[in-house]
Amino acid sequence: MKVWRDSNETTGCPFFGVHIYSDSSVVIRQLKCWKGYSGDHQKLLFGFYDHGHQDYPGWALRNYIAFLSLRWKIEKVQFLCYRERRGEPDLEKSLIGEASFAAPHGWDGSDYVPEIIGWEGEKAGDRKKEKILKPIDLDSLNPASQDEEKQVMHLKLMGWRHPSLVLNKLRSARCLVLGAGALGCEVSRLLMTWGVRKLTVVDGGCVAIPDIVKQSLYVDNDCGVPRATAIVPHLKERCPAVEVEGIQMEIPVPGNPVSKTKMSSVLDNCKRLQALVASSDVVFLLTDTWESRWFPTLLCANENKIAITAASGYDSYLVMRHGAGPGHNLSTEDALGHQRLGCCFCNDSTSFVNLVLNETVALPGLTSIASGKAVELFARILHHEEGDTCSRRYCWYGH
Numbered sequence: 435m436k437v438w439r440d441s442n443e444t445t446g447c448p449f450f451g452v453h454i455y456s457d458s459s460v461v462i463r464q465l466k467c468w469k470g471y472s473g474d475h476q477k478l479l480f481g482f483y484d485h486g487h488q489d490y491p492g493w494a495l496r497n498y499i500a501f502l503s504l505r506w507k508i509e510k511v512q513f514l515c516y517r518e519r520r521g522e523p524d525l526e527k528s529l530i531g532e533a534s535f536a537a538p539h540g541w542d543g544s545d546y547v548p549e550i551i552g553w554e555g556e557k558a559g560d561r562k563k564e565k566i567l568k569p570i571d572l573d574s575l576n577p578a579s580q581d582e583e584k585q586v587m588h589l590k591l592m593g594w595r596h597p598s599l600v601l602n603k604l605r606s607a608r609c610l611v612l613g614a615g616a617l618g619c620e621v622s623r624l625l626m627t628w629g630v631r632k633l634t635v636v637d638g639g640c641v642a643i644p645d646i647v648k649q650s651l652y653v654d655n656d657c658g659v660p661r662a663t664a665i666v667p668h669l670k671e672r673c674p675a676v677e678v679e680g681i682q683m684e685i686p687v688p689g690n691p692v693s694k695t696k697m698s699s700v701l702d703n704c705k706r707l708q709a710l711v712a713s714s715d716v717v718f719l720l721t722d723t724w725e726s727r728w729f730p731t732l733l734c735a736n737e738n739k740i741a742i743t744a745a746s747g748y749d750s751y752l753v754m755r756h757g758a759g760p761g762h763n764l765s766t767e768d769a770l771g772h773q774r775l776g777c778c779f780c781n782d783s784t785s786f787v788n789l790v791l792n793e794t795v796a797l798p799g800l801t802s803i804a805s806g807k808a809v810e811l812f813a814r815i816l817h818h819e820e821g822d823t824c825s826r827r828y829c830w831y832g833h
């Protein structure tokens with residue numbers, strides 16, 4: 435058997451004949467030769483490589499016996515289920531047995547179609563039955579897509595209760611997350627939980643030691659690494675199917691003096707941010723200052739993108755969606771004749787002051803609450819038939 439397995443010519447033949455002679459010598463031959471040697475051996479076993487490890491033969495034996503019956507009219511077969519363990523013959527697990535098989539009537543007729551596994555359907559035509567090969571979704575065998583199936587199972591279960599849930603909308607939504615701090619970490623993670631698979635995260639800072647306890651995705655090793663770089667592998671670890679891009683970039687802020695030498699790089703950042711907003715479906719404004727939300731707010735209004743602001747102060751937080759952009763006529767009414775909603779700068783300036791003063795020191799639980807509400811708000815707007823122009827009644831998830 436070892437010679438058979440080691441030879442280039444025969445190692446790839448999973449079916450073979452084992453000829454046992456009266457002097458106990460054994461010769462293994464190719465199956466097609468069995469008739470030529472049928473007279474001079476004492477015993478003939480039809481062998482095959484059996485990948486099973488159970489106490490009974492593997493499935494391949496069924497096809498093997500059917501083939502022997504159909505091709506050579508052998509009704510009684512002595513078989514050898516040859517098994518290996520770590521590349522070595524495992525004769526303890528290998529099985530020898532005998533099977534009788536009476537071919538059904540008409541089995542060898544040219545128009546006979548047996549009931550076999552892997553084929554389905556029956557097409558009538560010219561008194562002939564036709565079976566169609568059952569298509570196998572090979573992608574379902576891919577470990578990555580199996581993982582993805584498991585990761586959206588909770589959403590599918592939700593979909594049974596709430597049929598309006600459209601997973602494809604969430605999967606294809608391109609989300610731009612501005613800021614990868616405490617809010618950015620939570621929002622990115624929750625978006626993935628909602629089935630979002632296209633994320634772009636923009637941040638200009640680096641992970642510092644005090645951040646690790648507050649910003650949920652980072653670990654000790656990330657200290658000193660740009661947040662936009664550090665967040666990517668952590669999101670991928672949790673959800674391998676997510677397409678995430680981390681962009682290290684300072685968001686241009688009005689009023690910040692720009693030296694002549696930095697002028698061109700700031701302008702480049704402006705153009706880059708404009709392109710990012712234009713290519714996204716929703717923008718989350720989660721930076722650590724109000725000023726840095728101003729320019730993205732203008733871009734979102736100009737591009738008519740869903741924009742959601744989340745911020746936490748010492749003991750307060752704010753989550754709001756910006757209204758749809760003004761369009762071409764700069765009207766205060768939106769495309770559906772509703773009063774347009776404003777942005778976070780023209781709606782609630784008093785709470786801004788509070789938040790600006792207290793932004794870096796907030797009650798720990800508020801970050802999770804604000805992030806959670808921001809993401810639920812996004813999912814709510816995405817599923818509303820009027821999208822970003824839906825009225826303010828739909829500002830909050832659950833209302």
Ligand SMILES: [Zn+2]
Nearest residue numbers: 776777779780
């Ligand atoms: Zn505004």
